[in-house]
Amino acid sequence: MAESGESNKNKLKLYSYWRSSCSQRVRIALNLKGLEYEYIPVNLLKGEHLSPDFLKLNPLGYVPALVDGEIVISDSFAILMYLEEKYPQHPLLPSDLQKKALNYQAANVVCSSIQPLPTQPLQNMAVLKYINEKVGPDEVIPWVQSHINKGFAALEKLLKDSAGKYATGDEVSMADLFIEPQIHGAIKRFNVDMTQFPLLSRLHEAYSELPAFQNAMPENQPDASPSSVT
Ligand SMILES: N[C@@H](CCC(=O)N[C@@H](CS)C(=O)NCC(=O)O)C(=O)O
Structure with a gap:
């Protein structure tokens, strides 16, 4: 209409x-x-x-x-x-102060510690291009993987006592919104071995069942171009 x-x-x-x-x-x-x-x-x-x-x-x-x-x-x-x-x-943030702080922390592990390095497809394209040209094309993936692994290992520890069905309990909250796109990129683009991260793997599975997450996936967007290499 x-x-x-x-x-x-x-x-x-x-x-x-x-x-x-x-x-x-x-x-x-x-x-x-x-x-x-x-x-x-x-x-x-x-x-x-x-x-x-x-x-x-x-x-x-x-x-x-x-x-x-x-x-x-x-x-x-x-x-x-x-x-x-x-x-x-x-609500994306729990009212419990400790859980709220945990959500901010998990979000910032992704957006301040993992992502800027850069470990996302198309994140800081200039930096990826620089590494590719100055260090060598074979170095890009291992370098990115090492930074993702470090961040994911930190998230596993950070969330181990709070995780329920989702990252900080049984309700989806802000931490989940940061974690899922990072995992998606890690798997699809950088071949990260997720068996090292059982908690994150379990969360990834849980997100895949939620329509709000499914509809937001890269491949379900109107401008998606599956043939694109980057
Ligand atoms: N802190 C910003 C970062 C935004 C950002 O890095 N966006 C990327 C895509 S995920 C981008 O536009 N990159 C273009 C480029 O690197 O030239 C946010 O969280 O929105």
Whole structure:
């Protein structure tokens, strides 16, 4: 059904790239909260994130960016915190302070310790390109794997006493939104041996059964290009 101009204007807009893990975690949150959004693809391989129009949304030139009316937010953590306050349905943070802190910690293990190294497909493309050219193409995968392994080993220890069905209990929470896209990239792109990580493997299995996670998967996005090599 065609939408009226007015309802389209009010709809959330997500600037996303199918394979971006940062975009994936926001897609999961939008799905969990039952928020409809317009998906606006930004092709990183074509450099669309560096276009003058996109740089107006995020001067750093990274996806994702969320537009909610007049409000523009361009960092996945900030977007999740914003969504959590503005759309409190399906809370992403437990009220228990210790569990809440654990969620922040797990999220930051992924986005500050693992990801910037860079260990995500298309994360810090310039750094991957630099390693490829200056150190050698055969070094990229082992180097990335070693950093993912270190972060995953830390997550296994961090979550061992709190995990239930999901990372910090029996409800999906923010930690899960960071963990799943990282595991997905580790398996699909970097051939990480997940048998070393039984807890994360179990969580990955549990996420695969949830529609909010399934619909957010890279391969289920409108701009997905399965033939793409990066
Ligand atoms: N801290 C940012 C990082 C965003 C980010 O690194 N996005 C990647 C995709 S996952 C990107 O746009 N990379 C483009 C590039 O490296 O040029 C967030 O969490 O949103």
